[in-house]
Ligand SMILES: Nc1ncnc2c1ncn2[C@@H]1O[C@H](COP(=O)(O)OP(=O)(O)OP(=O)(O)O)[C@@H](O)[C@H]1O
Ligand SMILES: Nc1ncnc2c1ncn2[C@@H]1O[C@H](COP(=O)(O)OP(=O)(O)OP(=O)(O)O)[C@@H](O)[C@H]1O
């Protein structure tokens with residue numbers, strides 16, 4: 041569920057991850073500093089959407105990206121429409137959606153590993169503060185690997201509680217915590233056994 | 239041992255059972271996000287003890303989950319003891335006891351005694367404490383009543399999970415690979431316990447010796463029933479299909 | 482299939498092995514928080530493939546963990562391929578590959594290719610990518626290289642976990658119930674793969690058919706070795722002790 | 725029996741697995757018009773402090789934020805990307821880091837007790853998070869501090885419930901799986 045990377049050979053796929061992330065950050069900064077009118081916002085939205093097919097991503101990826109943003113558009117746009125003005129709603133919501141669409145292109149065309157390499161390089165100066173970037177990068181990718189596992193635990197626990205017909209309130213999360221912590225111990229053993237850490 | 243005691247104990251408590259699982263599926267299809275998990279499953283189960291076997295991913299767990307409405311069907315018709323999981327979901331969950339592979343997901347309280355008390359929450363407080371103690375003894379967990387559940391062995395955990403399910407007196411027990419994590423002795427113990435129940439049983443398992451001890455076996459393949467019937471012949475078919 | 486290829490492939494890569502597991506334990510005792518997990522274990526293993534069997538909680542996993550220093554001993558003496566786990570821990574971890582029951586806990590990266598790359602992290606970058614592709618093909622995972630691990634089947638996950646361990650060319654492979662979560666076909670496949678390795682193997686298992694195919698079997702009971710030796714007779718003893 | 729110092733691998737795994745738990749809790753969320761959602765992730769932040777302690781809890785939170793920064797959909801409602809750090813919720817996220825430290829320090833000061841846990845969850849998981857969150861929200865949205873603080877009152881009932889839940893859960897976990905907690909020797913942290 042979490043790896044949003046779509047394999048491909050387009051221009052963006054081949055571009056180094058660092059360049060893409062820097063470009064994304066620049067766009068974010070520019071969009072929040074430069075005020076765009078309604079027309080300008082519409083143009084950035086179209087450009088960000090067009091970037092998906094242009095980089096060789098299937099149309100489905102673009103539709104998915106928009107679909108994920110549906111609530112944001114409805115809630116944020118609707119609220120701003122009510123409380124401020126339609127134009128304000130359009131530009132503010134449009135800016136956020138543009139950014140998120142751009143982020144989705146970068147995510148879909150960049151291997152998580154490549155992003156993490158960039159992160160590691162960005163963290164390298166921390167070495168002078170006594171922080172080793174190696175374990176940091178490992179922890180980050182380990183987290184990505186663990187998200188579906190923990191989500192699976194949550195499903196198991198939900199099913200088990202439904203099956204027992206129990207209404208537990210906050211206690212409901214106890215088995216989830218137990219499963220998660222035991223899994224953490226198993227993973228810790230594997231990290232040690234594979235010689236990756238002490 | 240306690241297994242035989244269980245049988246008589248439960249015989250006295252159990253309501254008159256319907257004389258079998260009383261499960262009927264008619265052209266059932268289950269699809270999630272475009273993936274078809276079950277297709278065209280038609281089946282009538284009436285034996286007291288039915289085993290469900292098949293390869294990883296063949297649809298066994300999906301089938302088991304239909305039986306108490308944990309997983310909804312996409313099309314077709316299903317009746318479990320006369321109930322429609324879609325309409326009578328709450329009632330069905332009360333009647334069907336479900337045992338999962340990993341007991342840890344199923345144990346909801348920090349200690350065995352508390353977990354059993356949860357199953358018996360409808361009883362008045364003082365009867366409940368009494369009953370919890372009886373159950374702990376019945377399942378050989380008398381000494382573990384108040385220890386952290388993480389200190390139980392795998393076999394003890396699975397015993398506790400089953401005890402918590404049986405404590406509510408279910409009219410049908412569904413177990414999804416309940417012996418997978420256990421050793422020879424524990425899996426025999428749990429297997430004996432399940433097979434000796436008064437209530438009808440649907441048992442998903444990879445343990446073919448255990449399946450052979452049931453009254454009927456259903457073989458899943460690729461999301462549908464490949465065959466169902468006499469244990470020996472269905473198991474033989476499965477073995478041959480794997481070779 | 483790939484299993485036979487593995488054997489020859491590994492034969493060419495493997496260093497000259499010592500001709501067996503070369504494990505020696507002398508009055509080993511392991512205690513944690515007052516609980517005694519192993520007591521008075523003396524054992525010499527030199528067969529190429531040793532199976533470890535015994536009841537839940539008898540100490541099999543504890544023993545397996547001693548072999549790469551995951552669990553320290555409290556007293557006694559242990560040597561694995563001439564190394565002392567206490568002193569030469571890092572070197573031992575490099576030499577001993579460990580396969581766990583649950584591949585989910587062992588696969589540390591989001592995709593198979595990245596996980597294999599992690600095992601090969603000491604290789605230069607371009608050689609590594611090449612080698613990862615070779616390994617993926619060798620284990621029949623070529624098409625799954627970049628899919629999320631959560632999309633792999635149980636059998637594929639266990640294959641990946643084993644591939645990640647073998648990628649480092651271990652001089653000894655220790656596997657703790659590697660086939661428990663798998664169905665008949667997948668557990669056969671993994672079993673065949675492990676038994677066909679060039680490097681010596683210590684295999685903890687509840688699957689007695691698999692144990693019977695090893696060269697030596699060790700039976701644990703209550704934290705100590707009950708017997709060790711010829712597979713047929715030790716397995717028979719275990720069966721009788723469970724009856 | 726003196727257990728050898730806990731290996732680094734176990735710490736890594738706990739930090740990562742807890743970060744994953746916080747991500748998964750992000751699927752439980754109610755979007756609000758202000759752009760700051762109600763999210764179960766704050767429950768995860770409090771639990772991290774209570775279970776992992778003051779040293780490792782902020783690392784879990786940092787990992788989640790790092791994943792968000794590189795564009796993965798790990799924030800409430802599947803949001804992520806650098807955009808999130810320029811929005812109205814940026815201050816709350818900074819508050820999570822500091823808050824989880826405070827939770828850990830208070831809960832694990834001397835011995836872990838339920839009332840210390842409750843106090844920690846309240847002070848670190850609510851007070852500290854709001855102290856960081858509200859001013860930044862006011863700055864980003866351009867709404868004055870007073871009205872912004874007033875509008876954040878909608879979070880209070882939920883956050884109080886989450887603090888209570890976190891306390892109950894941590895106390896229960898301590899009985900169900902005592903090993904999950906930092907060892908005795910590690911109960912007081914020098915930070
Ligand atoms: N939520 C889901 N979305 C898509 N596919 C799913 C989902 N849940 C299960 N599947 C797929 O449905 C198929 C049937 O799964 P099921 O769990 O019923 O198999 P099983 O027979 O119980 O296997 P096992 O022996 O491994 O437990 C599998 O291929 C599985 O990958
Ligand atoms: N950290 C611990 N503290 C106390 N007791 C423990 C600890 N770890 C394991 N034990 C106990 O030590 C005994 C041996 O455990 P071990 O895991 O080696 O058994 P096993 O033979 O592998 O069992 P299984 O077949 O269930 O995997 C068990 O009784 C277990 O409960």
Ligand SMILES: O=C(O)CCCC[C@@H]1SC[C@@H]2NC(=O)N[C@@H]21
Nearest residue numbers: 761762763799800813816853879
């Ligand atoms: O997802 C994000 O971008 C951060 C959300 C921050 C939500 C804040 S944290 C304190 C308060 N309590 C809630 O439930 N939501 C807000």
Ligand SMILES: [Mg+2]
Nearest residue numbers: 298299300414
């Ligand atoms: Mg299943």
Ligand SMILES: [Mg+2]
Nearest residue numbers: 541542543657
């Ligand atoms: Mg074990």
